[in-house]
Amino acid sequence: MKGLEKIKSAVTSFIKGGGPYEKAVNEFIKELQKALISADVSIKVVLEFSKKIKEEALKSEPPPGVLRREWFIKIVYDNLVNLFGAEAPTIEPQKLPWILMLVGIQGSGKTTTAGKLAYFYKRRGYRPGLISTDTYRPAAYDQLRQLAEYIDAPFYGEKESKDPSGIAIRGLRHLRKEGANIIIIDTAGRHGYGDEEYLLKEVEELANRVKPDEIMLVIDAYIGQRAYDLAKRFHERTPIGSITITKFDGTAKGGGALSAVAATGAKIKFIGDGEKIEDLEPFNPKKFVSRLLGLGDLETLLEKFKALEESEELEKRWEKAITTGRLTLRDLYAQIKSLRKLGPLRKVLQMIPGLSMMPVDDERLQISEEKMDRWLNIMNSMTYSELDNPHIIDKSRIHRIARGSGTTPEEVKELLKYYETTKKLLKTMKRRKGILRKLGMRNAF
Ligand SMILES: Nc1nc2c(ncn2[C@@H]2O[C@H](COP(=O)(O)OP(=O)(O)O)[C@@H](O)[C@H]2O)c(=O)[nH]1
Ligand SMILES: [Mg+2]
Incomplete structure (x- = not known):
């Protein structure tokens, strides 16, 4: 939440501050704009957003029992919730067993997220299993195997094989025999940002053979608003797609990544905010915005x-x-x-x-x-x-x-x-x- 935390203090001083209402609204909007832009939310989006809340603030009357300034914060809250994704997606699998395939650019945090997801679902009473299909980096196999051991979840991988979809299919069979009911497939993603088409083609080929129930795109928050292109193409191509944004803890650009992905209509399901196995949170726009505005203290x-x-x-x-x-x-x-x-x-x-x-x-x-x-x-x-x-x-x-x-x-x-x-x-x-x-x-x- 780096970069965005300034919003909190702006809210407090707005609510408690004196002076004419319209002036205070303008000042608040300026602070909000600064915070959003420093979080890498696109300038165009920020300007449209400010125009909208300003219009609403000056036009609409608060219901009885609500002060004008409080009402304004409610308007800001509603609009921020829309900016960051509106509805919280369900995280429960729609059927069992559930096959979840993780895709994304190399280094975005797929393997780490695979482990975090297994841990998350295990704590909710499911029986997760992990498959490594990354045949490019031998270390990837060990990385996931160790995570699986730590969580005490069954694991499948073939260290010498060069056939990702073959591994996935054999892995599914093996893990189902072991009783796993959420099977998480980690994949390799060797291509850098800007080469989305290549990545998506590979994903499609693999998905056609493996037939997962959900394909989760892992995006690194560092790319900020550049997440838009990747998320958009991904969203257009796969109806079973969801998105997890990682490394929220390390960058000020998280707000940009979130708003950019939300703008594509893609479902943001989880946020990764640390290197530890428990650092994964289901994404809930309302909670997120409440925290952003510091509503817990008010x-x-x-x-x-x-x-x-x-x-x-x-x-x-x-x-x-x-x-x-x-x-x-x-x-x-x-x-x-x-x-x-x-x-x-x-x-x-x-x-x-x-x-x-x-x-x-x-x-x-x-x-x-x-x-x-x-x-x-x-x-x-x-x-x-x-x-x-x-x-x-x-x-x-x-x-x-x-x-x-x-x-x-x-x-x-x-x-x-x-x-x-x-x-x-x-x-x-x-x-x-x-x-x-x-x-x-x-x-x-
Ligand atoms: N700070 C932080 N680091 C993360 C997060 N997720 C992944 N990483 C780190 O990012 C690096 C790449 O992660 P990895 O899972 O290997 O990426 P992959 O290439 O997509 O499988 C590793 O050093 C991870 O520890 C996160 O949410 N926060
Ligand atoms: Mg990996």
Whole structure:
């Protein structure tokens, strides 16, 4: 994270600092630009990025309960998360056994990463096995064999052979017999950067014979934004590709490599940040940006961000319920649960655009927090089929549910009535929405 750590102090002084808002925003953006450029993020990207956050900062209003400066940091956070990759990819194998082939330029850290991955997955309860197909450097065989011994994972290699795909195929057979369920194939990569085409051709030939489930490109963070070309071509050529960026600990250019790879749409799965076997982390853009901005030290701010994100999810749920006109008790449960977590009902409802159209003052919809808790208990005592099909809940079921949840049948009926009311309300909303849409007034919501 070298080079980027300055952002943290800029955030703290921005939040705590005085002076006019617009001036502070401009100063903050300048600091951010400096940090990103020194981390080798491309200047074009930095300028577009700054323009965007500035526009958003001056245009959008913070929701109630969020200060303007905090809101600005949320905008920066969201945009940085996008810059560095948006979603965190899943690291669990989609099936077992899983065959993972590592490719990349010589010296990028493939062999080291192969060992780190085996160690990582072993600790998660898998049985990794390692295959060395590097027939160019005899030392590569010993390097991986030693790592395998250290981790106590089965290993396969043929020191004298000159046939990488033959080794891989024999290795797969051997390691499966040994019971390995994640098989990691290390390859040779003799070509330097700028010769991507040659490397990719070799990868394709090997992949055609070995048929791995995943091909992981290992990129050295030192190459900074130059990672773009390699990652882009790789991403275009292989639908089963993922990327690990290594040596994050040793260079200030990590930000450049990350943003460049993210811009290609390729999946960044892991970050290597040290020479030791445990120095490998699954890449999570949100966590990464949180750390970058130092949000861990600004706990209340982080809490607010979380609440905002939950309210966004809640809004999506309502949107879906409104458009489909369908609502189950399971939906209601999720709604009440998030509402409960989000704090005082009224304030929260105001924060949510999708909900602000609900007639909050309507007596039918006012429920106290205490009641929410009792209702959650009631729903916890229901079976899945009751939650999905509330109409099957008859008198005897009502009694059973009341007993199980330590409530009364009246309370269960009250919840069911609330459910019916909400469902009806959704239906009217759906109708209204349809009419408004026909009239071209979609944005009325
Ligand atoms: N500091 C640091 N060094 C690394 C990292 N990953 C690999 N290396 C070092 O980079 C060098 C080349 O690694 P190696 O795995 O042999 O690369 P390969 O040629 O792609 O197999 C070795 O000295 C490794 O110790 C990392 O995340 N951080
Ligand atoms: Mg190697």
